[in-house]
Amino acid sequence: MAKTDFIELLRAKFVSHLETRSKFTEPQNLYEPISYILNLGGKRLRPVLTLLTTELFQGDSDQSMDAALAIEMFHNFSLVHDDIMDDAPLRRGKTTVHEKWDLNTGILSGDAMLILAYQLFENYPPELFKKLTSLFSKTSLQVCEGQQYDIDFETRDDVSLEEYLKMIEYKTAVLVAAAMQMGAMIAGASEQDTIAVYEFGRNLGIAFQLQDDYLDAFGDPKTFGKQIGGDIMENKKTYLYLKSMETGNQEQIESLLHLYSIKPKDSSSKIEAVKTIFEESGAVEATKDAIEMFTQAAFGHLEKLKLSDANKKILRQFGEGLMQRTV
Structure with missing residues (x-):
């Protein structure tokens, strides 16, 4: 079976599991x-x-279905609350939860999703439950810290590249x-392998976000799916x-500094002026270099994994596919 077919099969299996497990009552x-x-x-x-990852390490993906759902539950919980903080009207082209219902419902439903995510780990044996929830708690807190940094950066003019990363x-x-x-x-x-695969994912995740920054300014409007220059318009x-x-x-x-202090009605001239500075200052090339550096760092950790060459190749192709995207 081709790699893309296998990934699509896993995606379909997960969506089926999610639909079954997201039927709630009163x-x-x-x-x-x-x-x-x-x-x-969403993807x-x-x-x-x-x-x-479970399959590549010779496990059964059915066994990791609840952990996968917990991750997706937490991710969507964070989106519900992020949308409230940003006062965003749309998510994936549809009305956001707090707009469709109300603010209090958005807060409470988000809270419930976090609790539901933890409950899903209760289906694992005690020792594994402890490992999974310990990792989940650490990660959840880091996501909250990242969101707070993002909020703080909006009003700071002295943000360093290290802080941004x-x-x-x-x-x-x-x-x-x-x-x-x-x-x-x-x-x-x-x-050793669980740590190496974590580092593979972490470096790939940073490269993915840096590429998102790049595509927001220089992506193809036909394929990007969002308005080009959105970050520039919001002075991000x-x-x-x-x-x-x-x-x-x-x-x-x-x-x-001047362009980022104004919000003109016609934003196209501002976007073009900022993009020109990005190009002429060398920032575009530096961003591409950083994307490549973190992608290669991810592949370096991939080589440390005690996996067959065929399974390493699947992860490498997945990473390369992620980095070659135009959306």
Whole structure:
């Protein structure tokens, strides 16, 4: 079976499991929003990685289905609360939970999702339960810390590249890493292998987010799925912005500071002006270099895994596919 067919099979298996396990009862106003957000679609990247890692370490992905669902449950819980904080009207092209119901329902349903995620780990034997929940607690807290860093950065003008990388590591990469480590744990992989697969996922997650920064400014509007220049319009201090501030000349820095202090009605001229500075300051090339560096670091950890060459190749192809995306 081809790698893509196998991954699609795991994705279909997971979606079927999610649909079965997301049928809740009363009170309707607590559980309906949970079913709604869980069934909005999305790539299901994290839970598929849990199932895939279990299979690659000679385990049975059926055994990691509840851990995969816990990861997806937590991810969607964080989206519900993020949307409240951002006052976002849409998620995956559909009305956000707090807009469709109300603010209190969004908060309470999100809280319930976090509890439901923990409950799913209760289906594992005591020793494994302890390992999984310990990793889950650490990761969940890091995601919250990453979100707080992101909020703090909005009002700070002295954010460093190191701080930004830590923020995206916590907000995005650690959940990808934990999803893979859980899969390996459930398959009974050695501690050395579970750590190496975590590092593979963490580095790949950072590269993925840096590429998202790049595509937001320079992606193809036909395939990206979001409005190009969204981060620029919102004055977000992405890797591109911070690198421009670090390597740009005085004129470029002053222009960038001015452009990021305004919100014009016609944003197209602002977006183009900022993109020009990103290119001329060397930030675009530096961002591409950083994406490549973290991708190669991920592949370095992949080589340490005690897996067959065929199974290593599946993970490598998965990583390469993720990094060659245009969406």
